Amino acid sequence: MIVITGGAGMIGSIIAWHLNTKLNRDDLVIVDNLAHESQWQNLVKRQYAQYLQKDQLMEWLQDRNDIDAVIHMGAISATTERDFSKLVADNIHYSQNLWTWCAAKKVPFFYASSAATYGDGAAGYNDASIENLRPLNGYGYSKHFFDQWALRQVANNLPQPPAWAGFKFFNVYGPNEYHKERMASVAFHTFNQVQATGGMKLFKSNKANIDDGMQMRDFVYVKxxxxxxxxxxxxAVIAKKPASNGIYNIGTGKARSFKDLATAVMQSMGKTPQIDYIAMPEDLQGKYQYFTEATMSKLRATGYSAPFTSLEDGVKDYVQNYLLSEDKYC
Structure with missing residues (x-):
């Protein structure tokens, strides 16, 4: 069996989709805490063996010996979360408990880190070393803390899963993100704004050397x-190859502008691009990344050779096969 925490979230549910449709695995245990009224729809098309609330998982796991892997995508993912005690409980302690269980049971463990750990990018976006990073918010710091903790377990020869990896996701977009509200991708917000008003509003730049709409992100398609x-x-589970343990960037290695993204959405909708620029909200000023671009050589060195979906192709699939469909869920 494969446990997926955050399995009703955007990335978690698409992992379940991939396991169902590409690998013919339906022995999945979905773990989540459905706070949004429509989030259950991310699971409607999935085949899985069990659903658990997040607070039930550790007790359920206690005496089990039939788990092939734990894929830990569950977390508080809002960059605006101000209650650090919640971030500690959900993003640090919960992850430590799962790591410890997987180490004891010799079960592979894969978890979600975040590109938010890189902060303003002053130290670069290279996953070869993470020691000098300075996150801009509590969410990013909670993810950075666990990354550091995991590496200390390894460096100090403390118990660790037989195979493990942390994934620093960059700007993920795609189907099943509809419950994320403000934290949903700009692709989703663009689609909704264009449907409602005919155009899209992007943040103005507060930096003299960066034009409005030319803030850059490494946009990566959720599939x-x-x-x-x-x-x-x-x-880890099928080929039984030596584990490629470590922390990896998950991006494309190519930054694109928000203007490019919004334009691709409107063109995929059959609309003439119309973009206006508005002031950045105060709560984002000083905490906003103007450029992100993942270094991808470390991932490629593991043998992963598949090409990344281009921004235009990913947006086209998302818009035309999901957002414009009567049933928008994957």
Whole structure:
């Protein structure tokens, strides 16, 4: 059996989709805490053996010996979360408990880190070393803390899972993100704004050397994220290859502008691009990344060779096969 925490979330549910449709695995245990009224719809098309609330998982796991892997995508993922005690409980302690169980039971463990750990990017976006990073918010710091903790377990020869990897997801977009509200991708917000008003509003730049709309992100399609995790799962569980343990960027290695993204959405909708620029909200000023671009050589060195979906192709699939469909769920 494969446990997927955050399995009703965007990335978690697409991992389940990939395991169902590409690998013919339905022995999945979905773990989540459905806070949004429509989030259950991310699971309607999935085949899985069990659903658990997140607070039930550790007790359920206690005496089990039939778990092939734990894929830990569950977390508080809002960059605006101000209650650090919640971040400690959900993003640090919960992850430590799962790591410890997987180490004891010799079960592969794969978890979600975040590109938010890189902060303003002053130290670069290279996953070869994470020691000098300075996150801009509590969410990013909680993820960075666990990354550091995991590496200390390894450096100090303390118990660790037989195979493990942390994934620093960059700007993920795609189907099944509809419950994320403000934290949903700009692709989703663009689609909704264009449907409602005919155009899209992007943040103005507060930096003299960066034009409005030219803030850059490494946008990665959610189906590519699932394919990468399946690569690690195959190595550890099926092929039984030596583990590629470590922390990896999950992006494309090519930054694109928000203007490019919004334009691609409107063109996929058959609309003439119309973009206006508005002031950045105060709560994001000083905490906003103007450029992110993942270094991808470390991932490629594991043997992952699949091409990444281009921004235009990913947006086209998302818009035309999901957002414009009567049933938008994957």
């Amino acid at each position: 590519d994220c699932a394919n990468i995790i399946a690569h690690f799962l195959n190595e």
